[in-house]
Amino acid sequence: MMSRRFRFDIWTFVLIGAWAILLILLIWPLSSILRASLIDNETGTLSLVHYVEIFTTRVYQRAIGNTMIAGFGGMTGALILGVTLAFVTTRFHIYGRAVIQTLAVIALVSPPFIGAYAWIVLFGASGVVRKVLAAIGISIPPLYGVAGVIMVFSFKFFPHVFLITSGALAAINRSVEEAAESLGVSPMKRLFTITFPLILPAISASALLTFVLSIADFGTPRIIGRDFNVLATEAFNLYGGEVGENPGMASALSIVLIALSMIIVFGQRWVLRKNVYYSNMIKKPERQQVSGLKSLGLHVLAYGIVLFGALPAIIVVLFSFRRTSGPVFQPGLSLQSYEKVISTVSEPIWNTLIFSSIAVVAIVITGTLIGYLISRRPSFATGSLDAILMVPYVVPGIVMGIAFITRFNDPPIALTGTGLIIILAIYIRRLPYSARSVSAALKQVGPNLEDAAVSLGYSPGKAFMKVTVPLIVPGILAGALMSFVTAMNELSSSLVLYVGSTITMPVRIYLSVMDGEYGTASALSTILLVMTVAAVYAAFHLSGRKESALL
Amino acid sequence: MRQKEWGVAGLKIQGLAKSYREVRVLENINLDIASGEFFTLLGPSGCGKTTLLRTIAGFQSQDRGEIIVNGERIDHKPAHKRDIGMVFQDYAIFPHLTVAENVAFGLKARSLPKSEIRTRVDESLAMVRLEGYQNRLPAEMSGGQQQRIGLARAMAIRPTLLLMDEPLSNLDAKLRIELREDIRDIQRRLGITTIYVTHDQEEALAVSDRICVMNKGNVEQIGTPFEIYRKPLRRFAAAFVGTMNFVPGRIEGGRLSIGSQSIPSPAGGIDGPIEVAIRPENVLLAGDPHRGEAITLKGEVRKVTFLGREAHYTLSTEAGEIVAQVADPERDFIEMEGRPIEVKLPLGRVALFKSNGDVVEAGQG
Numbered sequence: 001m002m003s004r005r006f007r008f009d010i011w012t013f014v015l016i017g018a019w020a021i022l023l024i025l026l027i028w029p030l031s032s033i034l035r036a037s038l039i040d041n042e043t044g045t046l047s048l049v050h051y052v053e054i055f056t057t058r059v060y061q062r063a064i065g066n067t068m069i070a071g072f073g074g075m076t077g078a079l080i081l082g083v084t085l086a087f088v089t090t091r092f093h094i095y096g097r098a099v100i101q102t103l104a105v106i107a108l109v110s111p112p113f114i115g116a117y118a119w120i121v122l123f124g125a126s127g128v129v130r131k132v133l134a135a136i137g138i139s140i141p142p143l144y145g146v147a148g149v150i151m152v153f154s155f156k157f158f159p160h161v162f163l164i165t166s167g168a169l170a171a172i173n174r175s176v177e178e179a180a181e182s183l184g185v186s187p188m189k190r191l192f193t194i195t196f197p198l199i200l201p202a203i204s205a206s207a208l209l210t211f212v213l214s215i216a217d218f219g220t221p222r223i224i225g226r227d228f229n230v231l232a233t234e235a236f237n238l239y240g241g242e243v244g245e246n247p248g249m250a251s252a253l254s255i256v257l258i259a260l261s262m263i264i265v266f267g268q269r270w271v272l273r274k275n276v277y278y279s280n281m282i283k284k285p286e287r288q289q290v291s292g293l294k295s296l297g298l299h300v301l302a303y304g305i306v307l308f309g310a311l312p313a314i315i316v317v318l319f320s321f322r323r324t325s326g327p328v329f330q331p332g333l334s335l336q337s338y339e340k341v342i343s344t345v346s347e348p349i350w351n352t353l354i355f356s357s358i359a360v361v362a363i364v365i366t367g368t369l370i371g372y373l374i375s376r377r378p379s380f381a382t383g384s385l386d387a388i389l390m391v392p393y394v395v396p397g398i399v400m401g402i403a404f405i406t407r408f409n410d411p412p413i414a415l416t417g418t419g420l421i422i423i424l425a426i427y428i429r430r431l432p433y434s435a436r437s438v439s440a441a442l443k444q445v446g447p448n449l450e451d452a453a454v455s456l457g458y459s460p461g462k463a464f465m466k467v468t469v470p471l472i473v474p475g476i477l478a479g480a481l482m483s484f485v486t487a488m489n490e491l492s493s494s495l496v497l498y499v500g501s502t503i504t505m506p507v508r509i510y511l512s513v514m515d516g517e518y519g520t521a522s523a524l525s526t527i528l529l530v531m532t533v534a535a536v537y538a539a540f541h542l543s544g545r546k547e548s549a550l551l
Numbered sequence: 552m553r554q555k556e557w558g559v560a561g562l563k564i565q566g567l568a569k570s571y572r573e574v575r576v577l578e579n580i581n582l583d584i585a586s587g588e589f590f591t592l593l594g595p596s597g598c599g600k601t602t603l604l605r606t607i608a609g610f611q612s613q614d615r616g617e618i619i620v621n622g623e624r625i626d627h628k629p630a631h632k633r634d635i636g637m638v639f640q641d642y643a644i645f646p647h648l649t650v651a652e653n654v655a656f657g658l659k660a661r662s663l664p665k666s667e668i669r670t671r672v673d674e675s676l677a678m679v680r681l682e683g684y685q686n687r688l689p690a691e692m693s694g695g696q697q698q699r700i701g702l703a704r705a706m707a708i709r710p711t712l713l714l715m716d717e718p719l720s721n722l723d724a725k726l727r728i729e730l731r732e733d734i735r736d737i738q739r740r741l742g743i744t745t746i747y748v749t750h751d752q753e754e755a756l757a758v759s760d761r762i763c764v765m766n767k768g769n770v771e772q773i774g775t776p777f778e779i780y781r782k783p784l785r786r787f788a789a790a791f792v793g794t795m796n797f798v799p800g801r802i803e804g805g806r807l808s809i810g811s812q813s814i815p816s817p818a819g820g821i822d823g824p825i826e827v828a829i830r831p832e833n834v835l836l837a838g839d840p841h842r843g844e845a846i847t848l849k850g851e852v853r854k855v856t857f858l859g860r861e862a863h864y865t866l867s868t869e870a871g872e873i874v875a876q877v878a879d880p881e882r883d884f885i886e887m888e889g890r891p892i893e894v895k896l897p898l899g900r901v902a903l904f905k906s907n908g909d910v911v912e913a914g915q916g
């Protein structure tokens with residue numbers, strides 16, 4: 001038997017702290033969902049009745065099928081749009097790349113829920129675009145049902161794919177592609193046999209992300225899906241009590257939803273199992289100059305994708321300046337929506353700013369430490385930490401919210417109704433983004449640097465602060481930015497957790513849309529959009545990095 | 552040569568063992584390194600050199616064994632309290648700090664006064680011939696210069712021990728020789744105990760006071776460069792350091808037979824298959840003068856390789872292939888190809904290895 005000496009240093013405490021955080025804020029709350037899903041409503045005993053019902057009832061079977069359709073549909077659409085845009089902008093000379101990136105960021109941060117409403121305004125039964133087209137004799141079906149949901153998901157989530165893959169595409173060693181070229185491989189074949197496999201980590205990561213985002217989204221299927229029911233909408237209805245409350249059933253549906261996402265998580269790991277490719281930059285790819293029709297086509301393609309993606313945001317901004325009378329828009333322009341927001345509903349603005357800032361500070365600090373731990377201290381304890389960190393990724397916000405309400409309602413931890421519970425929900429949901437972007441950044445920093453500092457007399461903690469942190473600041477900032485943007489736009493968990501005094505902007509927007517106050521909703525969305533875009537540009541300015549540094 | 556204080560244990564390693572999961576990377580390492588010694592760990596890649604060095608530095612802990620510096624056990628100390636300087640294969644220069652800041656980095660941890668830090672930084676940079684580069688960023692410097700910064704940075708803290716892990720392997724051949732001479736000069740001047748890791752046998756022979764040949768987590772042989780080259784105790788060391796011909800033979804009834812040749816065995820008391828080892832420069836061709844006993848083999852010159860200062864003849868003999876080195880080849884050496892030839896292996900220059908890899912000591916038995 002070997003005796004292995006275990007050295008206690010600062011990272012031991014970080015490891016213990018990280019596990020404590022995940023136990024209290026993730027595993028314990030979620031266990032309530034699992035437990036509720038296993039309790040028979042009538043008898044109060046442990047049973048699998050809810051699961052049996054899910055897999056035997058037509059409506060739920062359909063929901064599962066629809067969820068997969070929405071997930072794969074949204075993922076495929078977003079991948080096609082995002083990879084195309086990334087490829088065009090990294091490989092060809094396109095005028096106004098900054099504009100394209102800005103529009104992509106706007107599409108990315110466009111406030112939740114109101115986007116779906118904007119699509120209805122444009123392509124709904126009495127949608128503006130449909131009417132205009134009908135006037136010139138082109139009739140297109142209204143944007144409802146499965147096709148509408150998939151289309152909206154594709155345009156809502158493609159910016160994630162774009163941002164993740166363009167970073168990877170820009171980092172491919174050009175010599176590898178040139179080698180293939182010299183071996184006589186055609187450009188198209190080269191794309192699929194060389195280029196895409198090389199950026200497989202980025203493609204599969206964005207596939208996973210868009211799949212999970214698609215199946216967890218309940219606003220879009222709710223507004224656009226009509227009778228296209230998915231697990232997220234069914235669960236929300238049962239939690240919300242619109243069709244009679246049934247928390248057991250709702251929990252079981254949530255667990256099925258999480259399980260479906262986990263399949264994709266493991267699928268991604270399987271796809272990447274052999275991928276040990278680290279790009280060592282020898283020769284950066286160059287942007288090809290093109291002219292004539294080809295150039296025109298590429299510009300139309302690139303601008304078409306981002307403009308269409310940013311359309312909901314643009315519509316919302318325009319509508320925020322329209323005159324309203326009650327829920328009805330009137331001809332003419334006015335600032336009355338903004339006046340109303342400022343005079344009556346400024347509280348959510350402050351709440352949103354305060355909650356997101358606190359959450360992001362906490363996320364950045366702990367995410368950096370955990371990201372470091374995972375990539376630099378591989379062990380069973382850190383490996384399982386990494387695996388568990390995938391869970392917040394796949395748990396829909398609503399489910400997280402319900403789990404928090406259940407566990408943090410009574411002592412020992414009674415938080416219901418406080419701002420803290422909203423902050424903690426955002427914190428645990430976005431922690432993985434930060435931890436992952438830090439561990440990605442760490443891959444670029446040689447591990448010997450810290451050893452060098454230690455051999456020169458710095459303790460491991462000091463070596464980390466003095467050497468590693470300065471070098472991964474861009475990665476930390478990118479993660480912080482992503483967390484901040486998503487924290488400001490967090491709707492689903494806040495919707496479950498808010499009370500009057502802790503209402504946030506996304507929740508307020510959701511309620512306004514539901515109440516038919518489209519003017520107020522548009523004005524609030526515009527303010528949120530401006531705040532988010534300002535945050536994005538402040539961060540880019542501070543870090544001197546490009547948008548593609550996101551995630 | 553600089554006067555060494557042999558016997559004063561600079562570094563003692565006893566019974567060191569280390570495994571990763573099930574794989575035993577270091578089996579049972581025992582070393583006794585004198586203070587001021589330039590001690591080299593030489594072995595093929597993957598044999599555990601880096602692991603041993605990092606264990607000494609304290610970056611990882613051993614499963615068993617002790618590390619003793621000047622009589623004091625240090626293996627319980629955390630790495631940053633060991634006062635051991637380290638030079639890395641990939642330089643590990645801090646890219647966000649200037650050259651001077653890199654060198655001052657360890658001095659700041661020791662909270663020395665500013666003026667002292669300045670003096671030592673300038674001294675260290677002068678030592679590695681990088682005066683005037685103080686304010687450059689590492690990205691603007693060549694690999695050789697970066698490694699000089701690495702050396703200056705490690706030496707600035709005046710460590711009790713200097714560890715270097717293949718410091719030259721990322722440099723091109725010419726620079727490698729230049730920098731290795733500099734390292735050796737600096738080491739001698741300061742008299743700092745140094746453990747140097749390399750897989751390059753020529754480098755090891757050129758710089759070391761003593762060499763430790765390692766294989767698969769074990770020490771094969773420790774000795775001066777001369778001993779390692781001329782008196783290898785293990786087949787592995789013989790094969791790894793320099794070029795060595797091995798031809799199969801047999802000792803039976805007091806006679807050593809190779810091919811059709813049979814002579815009285817130089818070593819008695821053993822029976823069985825052996826390998827006869829001889830370096831190319833010791834193989835004699837017909838006409839070369841020699842004294843003493845030799846094994847004579849018949850063969851043919853199969854290939855001639857011209858190397859400038861010397862030429863190599865690859866010979867097929869009745870006992871197998873043998874490479875012979877010809878110093879200062881004549882104009883007509885190339886015409887030797889295809890000619891029959893007789894070679895002599897002087898017994899004074901051959902080593903015999905048993906099938907377990909141990910050398911057969913002359914007169915053994």
Ligand SMILES: Nc1ncnc2c1ncn2[C@@H]1O[C@H](COP(=O)(O)OP(=O)(O)O)[C@@H](O)[C@H]1O
Pocket residue numbers: 571576594595596597598599600601602603
């Ligand atoms: N962290 C590690 N985990 C598992 N195996 C390792 C690790 N580090 C090194 N090894 C293995 O230990 C052996 C010795 O490695 P190393 O000390 O780096 O050899 P060298 O420096 O002589 O090339 C190798 O077989 C290597 O694969």
Ligand SMILES: [Mg+2]
Pocket residue numbers: 597600601602717
């Ligand atoms: Mg090594």
